[in-house]
Amino acid sequence: MAVVLILVLIVVGSVLFHVLSPWWWTPIASNWTYIDSTLVITFWITGIVFVAVVSFMAYCVFRFRHRPGNQAHYEPENRRLELLLAGGTAVGVAAMLAPGLIVWNQFITVPADAASVEVVSQQWLWSFRLPGADGKLGRAETRDVTAENPLGLDKNDASGLDDIIIEGGELHLPIGKPVHILLRSVDVLHDFYVPEFRAKMDMIPGMITYFWFTPTRTGTFEILCAELCGVGHPQMRGTVVVDEDADYQTWLGQQQTFTQLTASSGEPPPAN
C-alpha cells in the first residue's frame, strides 16, 4: 500500500511543485510570446497525461494488488481500446505540433525591415558589428582576422569601411525595431543566448547563422554562451542594452567605424 500512497504523492507533489515553484522563465523582453504560449500549451497537455497515467497506475496497483484467491483477467488484445488510445494520442500530438510549426515558421522568416546586427564570437569574447551609413555590412572572412582587424573585414570591400565595430563591449539595440542577428565565429562553436529574448542560435566557424527578434522592453540583459566552447565557457559573458531610440542614437554616435579603428591601429582599440 505504501506504493499506492507514494504514487499519489508523486502526482500531487509534482503538480504542487509546478504551481508553487519560484523558478519560472525570466520576464520576456522580445516579441516571442508565442514561444511562451506554445510552451504553456505543452505543459497543460503533458501535465494532464502525466497525472492521468500515474493516477490510473496507482488505482490499478490499489485495486488489483495480489490477495489470496485473486486471478488476473485473461485478455490478450483489445483492438478497439488500442486504436482509441492511439487516436487520442495523435490528436494531442497534433495540438502541440501545429502551433509549434506555425511559430517556427515565424521564427525563421526574417521581416524585410529588420536591421542587421552581426555578432562575432571567439574564445571567450563577444564582439559586434553594425552596418554604417550605407546600411550594409561589408564582407568578412576568418582568413582576414589579424590583431588590427579582429573581425576579419575585407579591406577591399568599400561597404565595410563604415561598419561600426564593437570589440568586447556592450551591444545596444533600439526598442521596438526588429533585428536580424547574424552570427559568426572565428574559432569554435558558441551560442548567442539571452534568456529574456527566448531566441538562441549556435555560431559556427565558416558559416553565418541567424535569428531575429524585436526587443520589447528596455533594460540591460546578460549574454551567455550556450554551446560548450572550452574551459572559459561559463565566463563568456556580454551585455546587451535595449534603449529608447534617442538613447540608442546617442550611443551609436560614440562608436568607432572600421576606418577609424584601422587608422588608430597600433593602439589597442578603445574598450567601451
Next chain:
Amino acid sequence: MVEIPSDGIPSAEVEDVELYHPHSWWTKYVFSQDAKIIAVQYSLTAISIGLVALVLSWLMRIQLAFPGALSFIDADHYYQFITMHGMIMVIYLLTALFLGGFGNYLIPLMVGARDMVFPYANMLSYWIYLLAVLILAAGFFAPGGPTGAGWTLYPPQSVLSGTPGGKDWGILLMLISLIVFIIGFTMGGLNYVVTVLQGRARGMTLMRMPLTVWGIFTATVMALLAFPALFVACVMMLFDRVLGTSFFMPAIVEMGTQLQHGGGSPILFQHLFWFFGHPEVYIVALPAFGIVSDLISTHARKNIFGYRMMVWAIVIIGGLSFVVWAHHMYVSGMHPAFGFFFATTTLIIAIPTAIKVYNWVLTLWRGDIHLTLPMLFALAFIVTFVNGGLTGLFLGNVVVDVPLSDTMFVVAHFHMVMGVAPILVIFGAIYHWYPKVTGRMLNDMLGQIHFWVTFLGTYAIFFPMHYLGLLGVPRRYFEMGETAFVPPSAHTLNIFITVMALVVGAGQMVFLFNLVWSLFRGKEAGGNPWRATTLEWQTPQTPPAHGNWGKDLPVVYRWAYDYSVPGAAEDFIPQNVPASDGVTREVPA
C-alpha cells in the same frame, strides 16, 4: 515463419556435440565461449566502469552546489568529469550492459538455443570491449588527462587547446576507445541478430518471442546500422587531429593564430554524431522496453496487453529513430527548414511510444499484481519514463526547444528518460534474473532500501532540475557565478539536488553489497521462483549448464504470456507445454 503441425511435434533431439566445451578453468571462466559467462563478464565490467562515472557525477554535483569546496576541481577537471561521465554512462555502461550483458544471457536461453551461433566471435567481442574500456580509462592517467570536450565531442573545440585534452592524449584515447568499442560491439551484435534469426528452438516463431528478445534484437539491428556513423566520425576527427586534414575544420583563428585548416564543416560532425546518437537513445530504451514488459507481465500474472501492437511499436520506434536525429540540432545553425521535418517525425514517434506506456498500464489493469522488487522497479520505470518522455515533447517541438536547448532542462530530460528510466529497468531485471544466474535470491530487505532510495532520490534530483532550465540556467557551466536572472533560491535548489545525488549514489552501495552477500547467503531460488512462462526458467539445471538444455532442445507450443489462462491448473503455462486441445496459436484470439 515456421509452420507447426497442430499435433505431436517430435522432440528435436540435437546431439550436444557442436559446442566447444572448455577443458580448463581458464577456458571455462576467463576465455569462455559460453554466452552466459560472457554476459557476466560484460555486466561486471560495465558496472565497474559505471561506478567510476557515478563518482564523477558526485564530484560534478559537489562543484555545482559548493563551488570551490573541493579545491582540486578546476574548470579543466570539471569538463573532463562531465565528458567521461556522459560517455561512460551512455556507451560503456548502458549499451554494453543491455546488449552485451542481458543480450548474451537472455537471447540464447529465451529463444531456446544452446548458445550464440558464433561463440568464438562472442568471446572476442567481450575482450575487445574490455580493451576499449581500458583505453578509455587510460585517459585519466595520460598527460593532460582525459578529454573535456563534452560527450558530444563537437569539433573544432574538441581538438583545440582551449579544451582539456584537445592537444594532449585525451581526445586521441577517447576516439581510439570508441573505434575499438565499435569493432567489439559489431562482433557481438552480429551474433545476437543471427542467433535470433537462425538459432530459435522449434516452434519459437518470431511472434512468439518474449518482448525482451524483441527489444534487444531490434536495438542490436539499430546499433549495427548506427554505430558505423560514429565510427567514421571518429576516424575523420582522428585524421583532423593527427594528420592535419580538415574534414570538420574550417578556417580558424585560435587565440590570435591562423590555423592550417580550411574548408571543413563542423556541422557535418554533428549530423554524423546524432545519426548515431539518436538511435543510441533507443538502443538503450528498446531493451528496457522489452524487459520491463516481461517484468510487468510476469509479476502481474497477466499476459502483456496487446502483444502484437507492442512488437510493432518496437519495430516502428526503431525505424523512426533513424529519421529524427536533427532534433538535437534545432539551434545548431543547420538549415532552419529542417526544423519542420524533424519536429514532425519526432512528435510522431510519441505515438508508438505512448502505445507502449498504455499497454504496460493496461497490463496492470485487472491483473494480480505481486509487489515484488522487479515489479516495484517496473512501476518506478513507468513513472520516470512517462515524465521524461513527456518533457521530450517540449524539446522535440522545434520552437519550444529554442529557449530550452542547452539549458538544465535538457540535462533533466535526458537523465530522466535515458538515464534513470533504463537503469531502473536494469535493476528490476537484475532482481528478476539473478536467481537464474546464481541460483539464489537477492535479499528483499536490502532490495527495498535500494529501491526506495533510488526511485525517490532520482526523482527528487531530476524533476526540480527542469525548472532551473526553464529559468534559463545553461548546462555545462563549471560555475554560474553572479548572473542577474538567477535568484539565490536557485542555488538552494542546487544544494538540494547535490545532497540527493550523494544519497542516491550511497544507496547503490547497498545494491552492490546485496549482489555479493546474496551470492553466498541468499535464499535458494529453485529453477523458476517467479513461476514464469519463458524458456529460460525451464532449464534442467539452475544456473543453466553450458549448452543450456541438456540432451533435448525445448520445443515451443505457445506464446510467452500464458498467465492466468482460464481453466488452467496454475496461473502460468510455460512456452514448452503443449496445448491441451492440441491446437497451437500464434497469439491467442
